[in-house]
Every structure is written in structure tokens, then in C-alpha cells.
Amino acid sequence: MSETKTTNGALVQVEGVDKIFHRGAEDIHILTGLSLQVPDRQFLALMGPSGSGKSTLLNLIGGLDRPTQGTVTIGGERIDQLSDRQLAHWRARHVGFVFQLYNLMPVLSAERNVELPLLLTHLSKAERADHVRTALAVVGLSHRAKHYPRTLSGGEQQRVGIARAIVTDPTLLLCDEPTGDLDRKAGDEILDLLQALNREHGKTILMVTHDPHASARAARTVHLDKGQLKEEPAK
Amino acid sequence: MKFLPLILSNLKRRKLRTLLTVLSIMVAFVLFGLICAIQHALVGGVDMAGADRLIVRHKVSLIVSLPASYQQEIDKVPGVAGSAHLTWFGGIYQDAKNFFPQMAVVPEEILATYPKVILPPEQKKAWLDSRTAAVAGRTTAKRFGWKVGDRIPLTTGIWNRTDGSQLWAFDLAGIFDGADKATDTTPLWFRYDYFDEARVYDKGHVGWYVIRVKDPSQAVDVAKRIDDHFANSPAETKTEPEGAFVASFAKQIGNIGLIAEGIMGAVFFTILLVAGNTMSQSVRERTGELGALKAIGFTNGQVLCQVMAESCLLAGLGGVLGLGLAWMFVARGDPTGGLLPFFYIPPDNLLIGLGICLALGVATGIVPALQAMRLRVADALRRM
Numbered sequence: 001m002s003e004t005k006t007t008n009g010a011l012v013q014v015e016g017v018d019k020i021f022h023r024g025a026e027d028i029h030i031l032t033g034l035s036l037q038v039p040d041r042q043f044l045a046l047m048g049p050s051g052s053g054k055s056t057l058l059n060l061i062g063g064l065d066r067p068t069q070g071t072v073t074i075g076g077e078r079i080d081q082l083s084d085r086q087l088a089h090w091r092a093r094h095v096g097f098v099f100q101l102y103n104l105m106p107v108l109s110a111e112r113n114v115e116l117p118l119l120l121t122h123l124s125k126a127e128r129a130d131h132v133r134t135a136l137a138v139v140g141l142s143h144r145a146k147h148y149p150r151t152l153s154g155g156e157q158q159r160v161g162i163a164r165a166i167v168t169d170p171t172l173l174l175c176d177e178p179t180g181d182l183d184r185k186a187g188d189e190i191l192d193l194l195q196a197l198n199r200e201h202g203k204t205i206l207m208v209t210h211d212p213h214a215s216a217r218a219a220r221t222v223h224l225d226k227g228q229l230k231e232e233p234a235k
Numbered sequence: 236m237k238f239l240p241l242i243l244s245n246l247k248r249r250k251l252r253t254l255l256t257v258l259s260i261m262v263a264f265v266l267f268g269l270i271c272a273i274q275h276a277l278v279g280g281v282d283m284a285g286a287d288r289l290i291v292r293h294k295v296s297l298i299v300s301l302p303a304s305y306q307q308e309i310d311k312v313p314g315v316a317g318s319a320h321l322t323w324f325g326g327i328y329q330d331a332k333n334f335f336p337q338m339a340v341v342p343e344e345i346l347a348t349y350p351k352v353i354l355p356p357e358q359k360k361a362w363l364d365s366r367t368a369a370v371a372g373r374t375t376a377k378r379f380g381w382k383v384g385d386r387i388p389l390t391t392g393i394w395n396r397t398d399g400s401q402l403w404a405f406d407l408a409g410i411f412d413g414a415d416k417a418t419d420t421t422p423l424w425f426r427y428d429y430f431d432e433a434r435v436y437d438k439g440h441v442g443w444y445v446i447r448v449k450d451p452s453q454a455v456d457v458a459k460r461i462d463d464h465f466a467n468s469p470a471e472t473k474t475e476p477e478g479a480f481v482a483s484f485a486k487q488i489g490n491i492g493l494i495a496e497g498i499m500g501a502v503f504f505t506i507l508l509v510a511g512n513t514m515s516q517s518v519r520e521r522t523g524e525l526g527a528l529k530a531i532g533f534t535n536g537q538v539l540c541q542v543m544a545e546s547c548l549l550a551g552l553g554g555v556l557g558l559g560l561a562w563m564f565v566a567r568g569d570p571t572g573g574l575l576p577f578f579y580i581p582p583d584n585l586l587i588g589l590g591i592c593l594a595l596g597v598a599t600g601i602v603p604a605l606q607a608m609r610l611r612v613a614d615a616l617r618r619m
Contacts, residue, residue, distance in 0.1 A: 056613075064530060064612040085534050092532025099616065103527035107244040117531045119237050164531070 011171065011204050012038035012061055017070030019056055030056045032227040034070070040171075043198040043205045045218035052224045054208040055176055061206060062095050062174045063087040075171060092120045096165030096203075100177035102157040104149040104164075111136065111145040114163045121168065135163040138201075139193060155186030162193060166203070173197065175207040179214050191217045238537075242544050248517065253549065256513045260553025260595070261560070263506045264588060267499055268561020271584040274495045276569070276577045287316075287451040288348070289458050291444040294471040298323075300440035301470050303431075309444060312464060314457035316449045319344035320441035322427065326389030326403060328379065335375045337389065337423040338442070339430040342370075348445050351414035358383065358409025366429040368408035372420030374569070376410045383407055387423070395435045403433075416579060445477070503591065510553075510599040514546050518603035525607050526615025539608040546600025547593060554592030558585060 019031040030053040038044050048054045059065040060072050063079045072080045075094065082090060096117075097103075104113045111132050118128040136142045139159040149157050158178060165173055175194065179187030195217055197203045207218060215221045221232040246253050291309060293299035300322070309318050324337040342362050346352060354362075354370060361383075362368045371381060381387065385407045395401055405425045413420050431438055448457045458474035465472045518525070525538055533541075562580055569578040 059613045062530070064616075085536070088529065088532050088534040091530065097527075097530045099527065101523075103523060103530075103616065105241075105244070105524055105527075107248045108241070112240065112244070116241070116528070119241070120532045120537075125237070 009039050010037040011040040011042075011075055012036065012206070013071075013073040014057070014061065015071045015073070017057075017060065017067040017072065019053065019060065019065075020068045030227060031060075031067075034224075034227065034229055036222065036229055038204060038206060041198065041202050041204055042220060043195065043218045044207065045215035045221040046206060046208045046224060047210065047212075047215050047221060048224035050210075053227055054224050057224065058174050058176055058206060058208050061172075062097060063091050092117060092168065094171050096162075096168070096170040096173045098158070098161050098165050098173060098175040098178045100180040102149070102154075102161040102181075104157055104160055106149050109146050109148055110141060110152065110160045110163075113149070113160055114167050116164060117168045131167050132163075135167040136160075138166065138197075139163045153186065154182050155189055158182060158186070158190050159193065162190070162197075166197065166201075171204060173203050173205045175205060177208055177210065179209070179211060184213075187211075187214065238541065238544075242541060242548060245517070245521075245541075245545055246548065248521075252513060252516075256510055256549060257553040257556070259509050260506055260550055261557040263502045264554045264557025264592070265561045265564075266502055266557075267588055267591070268558050268565065268580050268584075270495045270499060271588075272561070272565045272578055272580045274492065275579065275581055275584070287448050287454070288477040289446040289448060289454060289461075289474050290477050291318075291446060291461055291472050291474045292442075294462075294473045297443065299470075300437055300442055301444065301472065303439050303441050305465070305470075305472075306441075306444065308464065309446060309461060312457065312460050314448050314450065314453050314460065316447040317344070317347055318444050318446045319348040320427070320444045321345070322430070322440075322442035324389070324391060324403075324425075324430075325393050326391040328387065328389055333379070335378075335421050335423060337425070339427040340424045341427050342424075345424060348447055349418070351418045352411050353414055354409050354411040358411075361408035362426075365406060365408060366426055367404070367406050369405035369423055369425035370409040370411055371407060371423045373410055373412050374420040375423060376407075381407055381410070383410060394430075396433050397435055417577070419577070446474070503595065507595065507598055510546070510550060510595065511602070513549070514542070514599050514603045515606075517545070518542055518607050522610065522615050523617075525610055526612050529610070529612045530616065535608045538610075539604045542604035542607045543597065543600045546604070547596030550596035550599065551592050554588065554595065558588045558592075 014034060014036040017031055017034045018029070021028045021030060034057065036057070046054050046057065056065065060067055060080075061074065063074075063082070066080050070080070071078055077090070079087065079090060105116070108116075114132045114135050115128055118131055121128075123131065132145075133142065136145055139162050141156060141159050141163065144152060144156060144160075149160070152160065162178075173194070178194065179190050182190060191214055194205055194207065198205050198219075205218075207214070209215050223230045223232060291301070291305075293301050303320065306318055306320060309315060319341060322339040324339060326337050327333070328335070342359070346354065346359070358370065362370050369387065371387075375381070387405045387407055389403045389405070390401050391403065392401065394403070396403065405423070411420065412418075427441070446457070446461070448454050454476060458476075461474045462472050528538060529535070562585070565578060565580050
């Protein structure tokens with residue numbers, strides 16, 4: 001597990017963040033003065049209606065976008081001040097993304113998809129193969145390593161997506177509606193897996209979801225509405 | 236190298252589209268190779284012409300002959316190292332379509348003037364020993380299956396013999412090769428003394444002279460001296476570099492270089508559009524995937540390089556296949572059976588072809604690559 005530097009015990013610190021999108025002459029305020037702290041090794045569910053800014057917040061925490069105002073500090077590092085290139089390197093080292101539609105490369109086998117983040121490291125081919133085997137074993141897909149995404153079920157594809165997200169052993173997993181495209185059974189299996197990653201492997205997980213059934217698996221749930229956060233009572 | 240499987244797999248994404256694009260690029264480069272070979276065959280003699288050689292011909296026209304006695308005077312002109320004369324024969328071997336150049340020459344002179352002509356000593360001796368002997372270049376000998384000792388009958392409408400016949404027969408005493416590809420191995424050379432004695436008219440005249448100059452940098456001055464020397468004589472001369480002499484033949488067909496460049500320009504412009512469209516489509520349809528790559532840590536530069544590498548690989552594959560096929564076709568030899576003695580793709584043209592491959596790859600890939608590079612991750616992921 002990688003070393004994690006935290007500030008006041010929080011791995012993720014979002015302070016006074018505004019996010020404004022410009023559409024023509026119009027300014028659209030998505031987030032306004034938002035603050036959020038996520039302790040290390042916490043499984044947090046982020047809920048809210050469509051257009052409430054959940055994915056925008058996830059993008060800011062994942063270094064895919066920058067706030068218009070405010071600070072985003074992950075593991076003690078102000079990522080809102082990093083350049084595009086620095087952010088790319090930071091993402092490769094510290095964050096794993098799990099997407100609703102899996103975002104796998106259809107032309108690559110499961111193991112090649114999982115290997116992608118490792119291409120950005122200095123690992124040898126044999127070392128990369130070891131890491132891929134381990135990640136696929138964690139998600140229970142060792143037997144499907146050579147399969148292409150089109151031959152896998154939705155649940156299996158999402159497992160490959162999770163294996164790709166954890167193969168570099170990142171501190172933080174950001175999941176955007178990870179069960180949104182799956183049936184209940186497959187969704188439950190994915191949630192089981194995420195819980196296991198949180199409890200057994202110590203991953204800090206931020207999961208955006210519409211589904212109360214999914215958020216119930218998280219240790220903490222916050223609601224985002226009209227750019228403001230509202231904490232759900234502790235479980 | 237570790238990114239190569241990723242790049243290759245993207246080319247396999249739409250196999251038919253990739254195949255058709257590679258084929259279209261390949262066809263363009265086959266055409267490029269063949270046009271290079273044809274252009275070189277038609278005007279290549281200009282490049283191959285010796286810088287130290289001048290041609291002296293009649294000022295009025297090449298078909299008007301010059302006195303054989305000029306040679307002694309030419310040899311005395313300062314700067315001239317030696318000379319040889321040639322007279323066009325224009326004979327027909329079996330059929331009018333069997334064209335190849337035939338010329339009456341003086342053996343020692345012609346061999347001294349063209350040192351890259353390689354004739355075995357015993358064959359040279361046989362040529363010198365017999366007045367009816369001739370030597371042929373390897374290309375023509377091979378074309379007609381001639382062997383040393385064969386008798387070569389030629390009919391001509393130009394040169395009647397003193398016995399009234401138009402049939403000339405020569406004994407093949409030797410077959411010469413060229414020291415390099417640039418040496419013309421299509422002519423048949425026979426002895427001028429035999430020819431001049433046996434022909435009815437124009438005795439004592441030759442077609443043109445080839446002059447070797449001592450110092451190529453003085454060639455212009457030597458040419459002027461020769462023309463000045465024969466000024467106001469019954470047969471005034473025009474002396475020019477051998478390259479210009481060869482070029483004057485090629486110009487009878489038209490500006491071959493311009494025609495070839497025009498055709499190739501149109502072909503490559505079309506291919507640019509075809510391959511560019513393929514790359515643009517390829518990038519557009521995987522916007523979400525590119526976004527995912529960036530999300531997992533690929534930098535903008537790495538994404539740009541990936542698209543550029545795909546584009547260059549596509550162009551390189553088509554280009555190398557095309558040049559290879561053209562080379563294989565050209566390697567089979569002159570398809571006209573002798574009209575194009577320099578029919579081959581010069582190595583520098585192959586290098587230019589490879590350069591065009593790379594340029595095509597860059598040109599077709601740069602716009603989609605920049606688009607991919609500038610993709611905002613959050614926007615791209617929404618388009619999955």
C-alpha cells in the first residue's frame with residue numbers, strides 16, 4: 001500500500017471551492033464555496049440529483065479539472081496548483097478511476113486494459129505482468145485475462161475497470177456511478193468488491209451514485225444539491 | 236516500445252478501413268515508384284551524362300552530318316583530351332518494333348571515351364581484328380538472346396550499300412557490360428571504317444563527336460573554342476554538354492519532370508485527404524477512450540504522440556509496401572524491351588519516397604493528434 005500523507009487526518013481536503021462554467025455570455029455556478037474533508041481509508045458516497053455537481057466535484061478531486069476558486073488538497077498536495085502535465089503524473093501515481101460505462105479499450109484484452117496505467121511506470125514487462133495478475137486476482141477475473149471487453153458481461157467489464165484502477169496501488173479510488181449500468185446482482189457484486197477494497201486493502205473511496213442501495217454500502221454519505229453539501233447522519 | 240501494442244491495436248480497430256487506407260496509400264507509392272523509374276528512364280541520361288564530355292554536332296540539326304576530318308582539328312583545340320565520333324545507323328532487326336540504338340564508331344576511341352563500358356580484352360581484340368565485327372550491350376544481347384559469334388542482320392532505309400543492298404550483317408565479337416547501372420548497355424556498336432567503305436553516300440562524314448575535356452570546369456570555354464574554330468565553315472558546329480544533348484531528346488516528349496510532378500501532386504493530395512479522413516474518424520470515434528487514457532495518467536503529449544505514431548505507421552506501412560511493389564516490378568527490367576535503358580528507381584528516389592511516407596504520416600496525423608491532445612478529460616469522458 002502506498003504511503004499516504006494526510007492533513008489533519010484527512011486525505012482529501014476541499015476548501016471553499018467554486019466551480020463556474022461559462023456558456024457563451026452566461027456563467028453557470030456548479031459549486032459554490034464547497035468544503036469537504038474525507039479521512040484516509042474512508043468509503044464515502046456522494047449523492048445528489050442530476051446536474052447537482054457530483055461528477056464535477058469528483059473531477060476536481062481527481063485532478064481532471066480545476067476549481068474556479070478555492071483549494072483542493074490530496075494527501076497534503078495542492079493539486080489545484082499543478083500544471084496539466086504535473087496533474088497527469090499525479091493521477092497516474094495516486095488515483096484510480098472507475099467509470100459508469102467502464103471506459104475500457106475494446107481493442108485490448110482484459111489484461112492489456114489493466115496494464116495500461118503501468119505503461120506509465122518504469123516497471124519491466126515481467127513486473128507489469130505480475131501486477132496485472134494480482135489486480136485481476138483481486139477482482140476475481142484471472143480466468144478472463146485474455147478476453148476482450150465485448151466478450152465480457154457488464155459486471156465483468158466493470159471488474160476489469162476496477163482492476164485497472166487498482167493496478168498501480170493508488171491511495172484514492174474515485175468511482176463515478178460504478179453500478180449505474182449494471183443490474184442489481186452485478187451491481188451488488190461490484191459494491192462487495194469496493195467494500196473489500198476499502199476494508200481489506202485500505203483504499204479511500206469516493207463513490208458518486210444516484211442509488212440509495214449503493215450508498216448504503218458506504219461508511220458515510222453526503223448529499224450535494226445546488227452546489228452545497230449536506231451530511232447524512234452517521235451510520 | 237511498450238506502447239507499440241496499444242498503437243497497433245488501434246489500427247486493428249476497424250480492420251477494413253485500415254486495410255483500404257493502407258491499400259490506397261500503397262497504390263499511390265507504387266505509382267510514385269513507377270513514375271520515378273519512367274522519369275529517370277526518359278531524362279535519366281541527362282544526369283548520367285559525363286560532366287567532362289561535350290557533344291559536337293552540326294549547327295543546323297543533329298541529322299546533318301559533320302566531316303570526319305574535323306576530328307583532327309577538334310583534337311588540337313586547347314582543353315580537349317580526346318574525341319570519338321558516332322554515326323546513327325537506324326537499322327531494323329527482324330521487326331521494326333525491335334528498336335535499339337546502333338552506331339558506327341571507331342572501337343579504341345569509343346572505349347576510351349566511355350571508360351565505364353566493360354569489354355573483355357579478348358572480345359575487344361576480336362572486334363579490332365575484324366572489320367565486320369560489332370559489339371552489343373548486355374541488355375540488348377540478353378533481349379534477343381545473342382551470343383558472341385552470332386551474325387546480326389540489320390536492314391536500313393537510310394544507308395544503302397554499294398552493292399545496292401539495304402541489308403547489313405555484323406559478326407558479334409563481344410558483349411559489353413556497364414561498370415554501374417547508369418551505363419547504357421543497349422547500343423550495338425560496329426566499325427566505322429567498314430561502314431564508311433560500304434555505304435553509298437555521305438562518305439567521309441560522321442553523325443556527331445563526343446569530346447573529352449581535360450578540365451570539366453573549362454568545358455564552356457572549350458565548347459566556345461570549338462564552335463569559334465568552325466565558324467563560317469561549310470559545316471558550322473554546335474557544341475554542348477552531353478547532358479544538354481541528352482535532354483534535347485527528352486524534351487521532344489514534353490516537360491517530363493513537370494508532368495510527373497503534376498501527377499504525383501494530385502495523387503498525394505488525394506491520399507492526404509483519404510488518410511487524413513481515416514485518422515480524423517479514428518480519433519473522433521474514440522474520444523471517450525482518449526479521455527480515459529488521460530484520466531489514468533497519460534499526458535497530453537503522450538496522447539499526441541500516440542495518434543501521430545498511428546498515423547505515421549499507417550502511412551509507413553502503405554508507403555513501404557508500395558515502394559516495395561514498385562521496386563519489384565521495376566527490378567524485372569525495362570517493360571518496353573529496350574526503349575527505356577535506364578529503367579530503375581534511383582536510390583535517392585527511394586529515400587525521397589520514404590521521406591514522403593513520413594511527411595504524409597505527419598500531415599495526416601497532426602490535426603487529429605492536436606485535437607486529441609487538446610481534449611478536456613471531463614468533456615471526453617462524457618462522450619464515451
